[in-house]
Every structure is written in C-alpha cells, then in structure tokens.
Amino acid sequence: MFERLFATPQREYPSLPFGLNDDPVTRVWIMGVGFLLAVLVVIMPANYFDARLFNGISLWHKPTKFALSLLIHFATLAWLAQQLELRYRKSITLIVVGYSAVAAMLFEQVYITLQAARGRGSHFNYSTDLESALYGVMGLGAILLVLASFVLGIMIWRKGTQDGSGLRLGSIVGLLLGSVLTLCFGIYMSSQPSHLVQQAGEVVNDAGGLPIVGWSRAVGDLRIPHFVATHMMQVLPLVGLGLDKLKLPVRGVLIGLALIMTLICVVLLNLAISGQPLF
C-alpha cells in the first residue's frame, strides 16, 4: 500500500545508462552517480567566482573531491552488483542497505558543500554544538557508505554465480577488504584532531599539497592510507577483469595484490603517524 502510493505514476522508465540491468537498487545508485555528477557541474563555476581559502586551499576543493570519490564509489557498486541475479538485486537487504547508503551520501555531500560555501569546516569541526553533532552524523553516514559495499561483497560471494572469474574474486576481496580497511582508517582518522599529523610546534595547513588529491608534502597525511584502502574496491575488480580478458590465472595474482595493497596501507599509515609526508 505504502509503496504503491509513493511509486511514480509511470510504470515504464528509460533504460539505465551504460547498458546496466534495471532494478530498484541499481537505479537509486545510478541516480546517486547522476546527482554527484550534477554537484560537480554546479560547483565548477564557484571555483572561478570564489577566491576564499580554507586551510590554505580553495574551499571548493573538498566538495569537489568528495563528489568525485563518492561518484566512483556508487558507480562501482552499480557495476559490480550486476553480477547478482535480479532476485538478489531486488532483495530487501540490498534495498535497505543501498538506499541507506544513498541517503548517507546525500547528507554528506550536501553538508560538505554547504559548509564549504559558508567557509566552515565539516570534518574535525567541533566549534559549535550543531557542527559537532553533524560531524557525528557524518561518521554514521560513512559507516552506511561502507556497509553497502561490504554487504554487496558478501552477497556476490554467497549468491553470485560461482564462475571462478577474476571479476568475481576481485569484487569479493576488493569490496570486503576495501570496506573494512576504509572503516578502520576512517575511525582512526576521526579520532585525531586533523587529517594532518604535525609534530609539536609545527603549524601546517593544506597549502602546497599534491595536485588533485591534495596530500600534504610537508607533514604526515592520514588521508593517503584511507585513499589506497578505499580504492581497492575499484583496483581489485578491474585487475580481476583484466586477468579474465587475458585468460591468466586469477587466484594467486588477486590474493597477492590484496596482500600487497594491505601492506602498503599499513606502511602508509605508519608513515603518516610518524609525521612524514609521502612525497
């Protein structure tokens, strides 16, 4: 009843882009991708009109990077979910987890963008009661975002076609390991006062960072291990797909790569904690 009442009047929609098979979860994820693309479009002109800085860099860098990385996240989810049969993509678990992740994304992206426009911080901002509460909500949102990739990994593992392909193994390992490590690094980072690790007496901001990613070239940067961990979700499935195309054995390479990337994450985390820049 409730669902019928709020369903859109049409019962036929234009097909999803990129030839994706339709279902409520894939559709909401692709709409999320569209939303993030749209956010990138509307904040582009702000880069030109707005000379304000935050922590030494344009305050529009952060919403741009978040939109880009969330876009990659949801595009990955939509792409990898295609390995599941329709009845699993329609399952209540995936719908609840998938919609929660999109709700979390909408909140995070809107809040980060509005705070940027106001010239205020979003993460690590405890300056007012409201902002510290919303920073807490962002933490919950981050958990929902990786919960979706984690649950999808489990579902591909348990319910996906057992074809032994590199794409399948890469998806499972990438989604599960990527989600868990991202969550660990995220929790650690949020327990620190900033994403930058400074020695006593040092005062450094984000100015002069690496192009695009903005990692510090002066001090330790906790965002680097987080980045590597999160993008295991793309790297491993893509490598798996490549191995399939080249008809190479997948198991050893993918497990090896997963271990190496985990090791790299740990090394990068230690490097950041010690206050050393990577570049």
Add this chain to the structure above:
Amino acid sequence: MSSILTADALFTVAGQAATAGWFMLVFLPRRIKPLFWIPQYLIPFGLGLLYSGLMLAHFFTSDGGFGSLAEVRALFENEHILLAGWVHYLAFDLFIGSWIAQQADKIGMPRLIQAVLLIGTFMFGPLGLVLFLSIRSLFLKSTGNVKYV
C-alpha cells in the same frame, strides 16, 4: 492599498503559499493527480495574479527599468516592486519544481533523491534546475523503456 494588504503581509502570505506547494511536492504521493495540480498550477497561478497586480500598479510609476543593473536597482527601491520580484521567484521556482518532479518521475528517480533536488530548487532555484538537468542528461541515450521491476 488597504492597511491589511501591506507589502509585509503579502510577503508572508506569498511565502506561506509557496512553502505549502513545496511541501506537497516533496512529501505527498504523486499517484493522486489533483494533489499535484495544486503546486503545479494553482499556487503558481495565484502567485502570478499577485505579481500581475503589484507590477501593473507600480511598474510604470517607478523610475527603474530592465536596461541596466542601475535601473534594476532603482526598480527594486520601490517596496511593492521588490515584493513583486520576490513573488516572481516564488511562482517560477515552484512551477519549475513541479516540472522537475514530473520529469524525475518519468526517469524513475527515487523520491529520496528528488527531495534533495526539490529542496535545492526551493532554496536556490536555478541551481536545482542545473542539478536536475545534469542528472537527466544521463538518460538522453537511453535505448527504449524498461518495465518497473
């Protein structure tokens, strides 16, 4: 104008009408067609009438015009024209919002994402429109229709 219909009072009434329309767009089910006509036609029509009254009564007696930024500023120094300008926003934003809702339904956009776009259009009209048009561009190359599953 009578004392009840001060510019301030009209501003409040127009704002409440528009807000009610946005509330309907965001929260109410779309399957009940007449509910949708209220924000789509009725409220923009009423706001349009208010605009017409204010503009026809005050535009030609004001010093301003549309030719330059300075003329527009002069125009908006008149309180009633300033109010008319605001009512113009309210009417057109709501009408565009209804169009967005309708088109978003056609591409099967979940109401959760529609809600964010509609609130974006409510607050910053053209920004919301650009957001929606960008999303819709993903579906320009759609090959045929699919049944809702």
